[in-house]
Amino acid sequence: MSILVIADHNNSELTPVTANVVAAALKLGAPVHLLVAGHGCRSVADAAAQLSGIERVLNCDAEHYAHGLAENLAELVLSVADQYTHILTAATTTGKNFLPRVAAKLDVEQISEIISIDSPDTFKRPIYAGNAIATVQSTDRIKVISVRGTAFDPCPIDGQAPIEDLPAASDQGISRFISEDLVVSERPELTAARVVISGGRGMQNGENFELLYKVADKLGAGVGASRAAVDEGFVPNDMQVGQTGKIVAPELYIAVGISGQIQHLAGMKDSKVIVAINKDEDAPIFQVADYGLVADLFDALPELTEQL
Amino acid sequence: MKIIVPVKRVVDYNVKVRVKADHSDVELANVKMDINPFCDIAVEEAVRLKEQGLASEVIVVSIGEAKAEEQLRRSLAIGADRAILVVTQEAASSLVVAKILAQIVALEQPGLVILGKQAIDTDNNQTGQMLAALAGLAQATFASKVVIDGDWVTVTRDIDGGAQTVSLKMPAIITTDLRLNEPRYIKLPDIMKAKRKPLEKKTPEDFGVEPTRTVNTLKVESPAERPAGIKVKSIQELVDKLKNEAKVVS
Numbered sequence: 001m002s003i004l005v006i007a008d009h010n011n012s013e014l015t016p017v018t019a020n021v022v023a024a025a026l027k028l029g030a031p032v033h034l035l036v037a038g039h040g041c042r043s044v045a046d047a048a049a050q051l052s053g054i055e056r057v058l059n060c061d062a063e064h065y066a067h068g069l070a071e072n073l074a075e076l077v078l079s080v081a082d083q084y085t086h087i088l089t090a091a092t093t094t095g096k097n098f099l100p101r102v103a104a105k106l107d108v109e110q111i112s113e114i115i116s117i118d119s120p121d122t123f124k125r126p127i128y129a130g131n132a133i134a135t136v137q138s139t140d141r142i143k144v145i146s147v148r149g150t151a152f153d154p155c156p157i158d159g160q161a162p163i164e165d166l167p168a169a170s171d172q173g174i175s176r177f178i179s180e181d182l183v184v185s186e187r188p189e190l191t192a193a194r195v196v197i198s199g200g201r202g203m204q205n206g207e208n209f210e211l212l213y214k215v216a217d218k219l220g221a222g223v224g225a226s227r228a229a230v231d232e233g234f235v236p237n238d239m240q241v242g243q244t245g246k247i248v249a250p251e252l253y254i255a256v257g258i259s260g261q262i263q264h265l266a267g268m269k270d271s272k273v274i275v276a277i278n279k280d281e282d283a284p285i286f287q288v289a290d291y292g293l294v295a296d297l298f299d300a301l302p303e304l305t306e307q308l
Numbered sequence: 309m310k311i312i313v314p315v316k317r318v319v320d321y322n323v324k325v326r327v328k329a330d331h332s333d334v335e336l337a338n339v340k341m342d343i344n345p346f347c348d349i350a351v352e353e354a355v356r357l358k359e360q361g362l363a364s365e366v367i368v369v370s371i372g373e374a375k376a377e378e379q380l381r382r383s384l385a386i387g388a389d390r391a392i393l394v395v396t397q398e399a400a401s402s403l404v405v406a407k408i409l410a411q412i413v414a415l416e417q418p419g420l421v422i423l424g425k426q427a428i429d430t431d432n433n434q435t436g437q438m439l440a441a442l443a444g445l446a447q448a449t450f451a452s453k454v455v456i457d458g459d460w461v462t463v464t465r466d467i468d469g470g471a472q473t474v475s476l477k478m479p480a481i482i483t484t485d486l487r488l489n490e491p492r493y494i495k496l497p498d499i500m501k502a503k504r505k506p507l508e509k510k511t512p513e514d515f516g517v518e519p520t521r522t523v524n525t526l527k528v529e530s531p532a533e534r535p536a537g538i539k540v541k542s543i544q545e546l547v548d549k550l551k552n553e554a555k556v557v558s
Contacts, residue, residue, distance in 0.1 A: 069474070070437065071446055093467040097449050100402070100437035109403050109523040112432045122526065127430055128325045132334050135526045174446035174477045178462065182470035189469070195556070219557065227486070237452070237466050237487055243428070244486060246468070252556040262324055269534065273554045275546065290537040291549055303543040308557065 002031045002055065006077060006089040006099075007048050011038045011066065014047040016192045017090040019154035021147045022051045025088050026155060027117045031055040033084075035166070037076050039066035045163050052156040062168035067177035068094045074101035075169040081106060081142060086120070091146040091247075099146055108140035113247075115151035129243040129266035149191065150249035150270060183238055187213075190241065193222030195252045196271070198241055199234070200226035200264075202257020202278065202297055206234040211301040212256060218308040224248065224268075226258045242267035257297045260285025277301075309362065309419035309478075311354040314369045314409055315347035315383055317376040318429040331527040343379040346424025348386075349484040352491040353454060354422050355387035362456050363419070365389045369412060371405045372396055377507065384502035385494045391507040396519050402430075404512065404519050406438035411515035413443050418479060420461065425450050425483040436483035446476035450485040 003025045008015040018034075025032045032053065036045045037060040045059040058080070064072045077098070081087060087102060089095040091113045103110035115133070116124040122137045123145065190196060197219070199212050209223070216223045224241040225234065241248055243266035253271035258264060260276070260283055268274070269288050276289035279296050286292040293300060319325055320340040328335050343351075357363045368383040370376040371394040380391040394408055413421060426433035440447035448463035452471065455462045456478075464473045466485045476482075512519045540546045550557040 067472070067474075070440075070449070074441060093450060093465075096433050097437065097447075100434040101441035101447075103434070104403060104406055104438035104441040107403075109401050109521075110432070110434050110438075111523060112434060126531070127528070128319070128334060129428065129431065130531060131325050132327050133529050133531050135529070136523050137526050138523045140522045172446075174480075175448075176475045178473040178475050180467075180470065180472045191468075231486075236470075237485075238468065238470055243431070244426075252550070252554070263321070269531075273550070273556050274534075274537070275550070286537070286539070288534050288537075290534075290554065291546055292537060292539045293541075293543070293546055294539065295543075300543055304547070307543055307547045 001085045002033055002083065003028055003086045003088065004080065004084040005032055005034045006087070006095070007034055007036045007044065008090045008092050008094055009036065009038060009041065009044040011041045012043055014044050015090070015092065016154065017092060017149035018048070019051055019157065020149035020152045021088055021090045022054060023155040024114070024117060024147045024152045025086070026053045028086055028120050030085065033058055035060065035077070037065040037073055039063050049161045049163050050157045050159050052159040054159060054161045056161050057163045058166040059163050060166040060168055064171040065168070068098070069175050069177060070098040070101055071172040071175050072169070073098040074105065075172060077102045078105050079169045080166070084142060086143045086145060088145045088147055090149050095146050099144060103144040106142055106144065108142055108144055109138065110144045110146070111136060111138060112146050113148045114145055115148050129262050130269065131262065148247060150247055183236060187216055188220065188222045190222040190224050190239070190246050190248055193250055195219045195221035196224050196241070196248050196250045197221045197254040197256065198224035198226060198258060199229055199256050200258030201228040201232060203229060203234055209235055214305045215301060215308065218305060226264045255285050256301065258285055259283045260288065310365045310367060310416055311357060311363045312367050312369060312412065312416060312418040312421045313347070313350045313354045313383065313388065314371070314421070314423050314435070315351060315379050316344040316424070316427045317341055317370065317372055317379045318344045318427055321345055321428055327528050327530045331529060333525070333528050343382055344424050344427045346426060346484050348491045349486070349488050350422040350424050351383045351386050351388060352489050353484060356489065357456065358387065367392065367416060369394070369409065371400055371408055380507060381502050382494065384505045385498040386492060390505055392510060393507060394510045394512060396512055398519070400512070400519050401521050401523065402432050402434040402438055404517060405435050406442055407517045408512055408515050409439045410442040411517065413439070420478065420480060420482060422482045422484065425485055436481050440481040445479055445481050447481040448474050448476055449483040451482050452485050452487045454482060454488070
């Protein structure tokens with residue numbers, strides 16, 4: 001029996017987190033197949049074939065997979081599911097969307113956002129916004145699992161797996177894609193960035209985020225925000241780091257004007273080095289910071305830009 | 309058109325939970341409980357659709373302990389019309405909850421089911437999608453905007469990197485994200501009125517669903533503590549530490 005990983009991509013590029021999910025799948029000790037379902041997605045299949053350790057890529061190219069509609073994607077996965085002991089995908093908004101449909105139709109429970117693999121049926125996952133870690137064991141015949149990418153190092157990219165075409169399942173016809181409005185940014189994507197700098201309510205408004213962008217450009221950093229900054233309308237929602245936003249674990253995380261609510265900590269406390277800049281010396285963010293600086297961010301950020 | 313809104317009773321989102329000494333679970337005795345914030349947003353959205361004349365009845369459902377009646381009464385105070393409480397002995401899995409909801413959907417024939425995207429206790433993010441699959445319906449998760457247009461509903465979804473808009477054939481399943489709306493403040497007269505609204509009590513067996521579990525929790529632990537950090541006095545010292553001690557900046 002084999003293991004199926006469903007690739008995350010946008011029809012032209014493979015999302016880097018797929019390499020982390022493959023690394024997790026390889027720990028399960030059986031051959032790994034990688035499914036690329038999309039439209040005009042050959043370049044993704046080619047990139048997927050280079051992920052080290054996988055046995056083959058299954059490439060399914062059809063118009064009704066162009067936008068990752070959950071109804072259609074789940075049906076395709078179900079068409080091959082019985083050949084596998086484990087079905088894994090990244091806990092991205094795409095993965096979170098379709099995977100529970102697969103589990104429900106297989107009549108198995110899903111194990112969400114695993115952060116470690118103890119054995120092929122036993123996994124660790126965070127609960128209560130990461131305030132507790134549960135070890136769970138599944139007796140289901142097929143384990144359906146979403147993976148928190150930041151918890152696993154990516155597999156190397158030096159493979160050369162064969163690519164096979166997989167026939168499409170039928171178009172379910174109950175949902176339609178209308179439009180997509182993606183934020184175009186020169187900066188690295190938050191969950192893949194080596195350095196992340198985030199601003200909170202202390203930034204006071206959206207214009208002041210310019211101060212963070214200047215530091216970010218010096219460090220090649222991704223820019224994030226706390227839920228408070230998003231709720232205040234300073235920056236768009238896709239910048240939110242936290243339990244209900246993006247989970248990041250970069251080498252360096254710089255929290256600026258962020259008090260450090262549980263919600264936010266859940267999204268960044270696995271970062272390797274944490275820096276906090278806040279003028280309130282009692283802010284909870286300092287409890288998780290390796291380096292804390294009590295200072296007014298409007299003085300500190302320009303100085304930081306200068307010294308980097 | 310009926311709208312069904314499932315709601316969950318969870319630990320209040322401000323509470324920092326502690327792991328029990330025997331590592332069997334987190335400590336829930338004497339901890340403040342509340343409605344799951346995403347479920348509250350779902351109730352608000354359904355009631356707004358009713359207030360706009362787009363829905364005829366809002367039915368709230370909770371599957372869990374008997375005390376979830378508090379959260380159902382709260383939802384009735386926001387403006388839901390009636391409630392169904394399915395009492396389980398132990399916490400039900402997402403799959404069991406979805407199976408019970410699928411039976412309720414078959415009985416009530418709603419035009420929409422609106423759920424929270426995830427419960428802040430188990431952080432699973434599964435129930436809405438599972439229900440959609442079992443009921444054979446379309447879904448839009450992480451909704452930030454919902455517009456009903458005849459037999460179809462157009463939903464804008466928060467996705468990684470931006471927003472996506474999809475259109476679903478109704479009946480359909482929607483799960484809420486934080487930005488969909490801001491739930492209203494509940495007024496005292498509405499709380500009094502909610503006490504008289506109908507609330508029906510059921511069991512999983514009434515729906516022919518056995519509350520089994522195939523993923524079992526072996527233990528629950530506290531996350532690894534980060535070692536205590538230090539305070540630096542200046543940006544200069546900070547940059548020096550990042551370069552020479554942590555070696556994360558070159």
